[in-house]
Amino acid sequence: MAKDMTLLWGSGSPPCWRVQIALEEKNLQGYNQKLLSFEKGEHKSKEVLEINPRGQLPAFKHKNIIVNESYGACMYLENQFKSQGNQLIPEGAADVGMMYQRIFEGQTLFQKLADVLFYTWRVPEAERHDSAVKRNTEALKQEIQTWEGYLKGAGGFLGGKSFSLADVIVFPVIAFFFRFGANENHYPNLAAYYNKLKERPSIKNTWPPTWLETPGQEALKDL
Amino acid sequence: MAKDMTLLWGSGSPPCWRVQIALEEKNLQGYNQKLLSFEKGEHKSKEVLEINPRGQLPAFKHKNIIVNESYGACMYLENQFKSQGNQLIPEGAADVGMMYQRIFEGQTLFQKLADVLFYTWRVPEAERHDSAVKRNTEALKQEIQTWEGYLKGAGGFLGGKSFSLADVIVFPVIAFFFRFGANENHYPNLAAYYNKLKERPSIKNTWPPTWLETPGQEALKDL
Missing domain, CATH: 3.40.30.10 (Glutaredoxin)
Structure with missing residues (x-):
């Protein structure tokens, strides 16, 4: 305990x-x-x-x-707690490298999601521009396609063949993307990854309670 | 080699x-x-x-x-390369925790520096606002004061008593701050840290060549 x-x-x-x-x-x-x-x-x-x-x-x-x-x-x-529970850093150099690469690219993914979803919350009304909204949306689209590509024919996890810190850290961002209405049919590799990992006990047991109680949002449905 | x-x-x-x-x-x-x-x-x-x-x-x-x-x-x-060269992750839990905390706060520091220094480069002319510049500058001032406080009476390094990944990762951001004209007298703890670490061989040997060849800039001189 x-x-x-x-x-x-x-x-x-x-x-x-x-x-x-x-x-x-x-x-x-x-x-x-x-x-x-x-x-x-x-x-x-x-x-x-x-x-x-x-x-x-x-x-x-x-x-x-x-x-x-x-x-x-x-x-x-x-x-x-290296030897307690699941080991979250893989053994092989290639997987370690990919894990760290994806972990930090995950910050770019979340930043671009936030630039779109939190725009009106972050930017005072007098400073808002449609051109910025459009640019942010295009940047997010491109970023998401990058991740859709990463998961194509991948080992099933972001850092390679096994569940790692990359999944611990970036899965919530991908779940956030779908929670805000992204269409699973538009992003089949991301959706397969999302649907597989959401059954993992560590993830299922910690699913955001407000997400269970209220319907998802639609902000990204046309992305 | x-x-x-x-x-x-x-x-x-x-x-x-x-x-x-x-x-x-x-x-x-x-x-x-x-x-x-x-x-x-x-x-x-x-x-x-x-x-x-x-x-x-x-x-x-x-x-x-x-x-x-x-x-x-x-x-x-x-x-x-854990056992080659200098060990960059400390042994004690307290130092490990502080190291990771500072490493990731370092991203906030760099982001706030970039928000000020790269504003005109990042934001198209038609979208620029004096109110945003002012807000970004205030946010940077507050962030820098936070770091000035971290180094007050600290063990001399960002992650505690020994040189660690926190210094490897965040020192270049602090050097960047002074390169852009920050006044060492305004930030004595940061300046002491900067002046101590710039003599470290790994840092001295990799000092940015363009910084040796050209004078520093003045963008932050009034901060």
Whole structure:
């Protein structure tokens, strides 16, 4: 029981979700956790700021060691619990290389998704431009096609032949893409990957509760 | 001699520089390398695209394993050459946690620097707003103060008591900050860190050649 760990998280946030998946994969169940609401501004609450002064979720702590950056928390857990649960860094150099390549390309994927989905939330009204929206949408389309290509004839996982940190980290971003209405028929390789991994226990057990309760959104349905 | 490695790089680019530092730290000298010019658009050349289809530098290859993402390349090198050269992941959990936290916060630092320094290059003229420039500048100021605080009374390195991947990865961003004119007197802790690390052989040996040849810039002198 991982009673010496605390995770404050928000439902549907890929950064939060990947830490939850990493904890499951490393058999670190039973940690202290609290689901907070972004809508209510709870990520700016005192209990978050005490762990994460940036006022962001996740906020993660192991004993007195704080690793709030979600990529960092996943890597920290693998480093500290190497021989517990599933090994998340593969053995072969080729798989290690591909894993790290995809992990960091995953940031570009999420950034381009966020540029489209969070545009009106991030950009003050007086600074919005249709030309920017169009450019962001085209950039996202191209990025998604890149990933659709990566999964063509791949070993079934993002980092090669086995489930790895690349899947822990990037799967939530791909799930986010479909949650926002992307058409599975347009992206058959991504959809096959998504539908296979969503049955994996670490992922199924941590599925965002708000996604179970409410229908998906449609923002990306025409992509 | 690391003759089975190839690095295509551009001078003064933090992503390129960190891979060069990692190679030096792991005693991987003698790799094939080529300095290319961003100004001449050489990052979009055929020889880059063959390794890095995104047309970005660095482009890095070990045997037939490609890891172009600079964070990924540094981590790959440490993973594959653990016992060669300097160990870049510390032993203690507290240092490992802080190392990963700073590594990923380093992305926020670089993003906020880029939002200010590359604004006119990234944003088409018709979409530029003084309000955005002002907001980006304020966000950078706040971010830099955060890092100035991190280095106050710290062990001398970003990840704790020893030189680690956090320094390999984030030092070039801090050097970039001073290269663009930041006043060392305004940021004494960052300046002390910068001046100490610039004498480290891995860093000195890979100092951007264009920075040796031309004077620093002034964009951040009033920050």
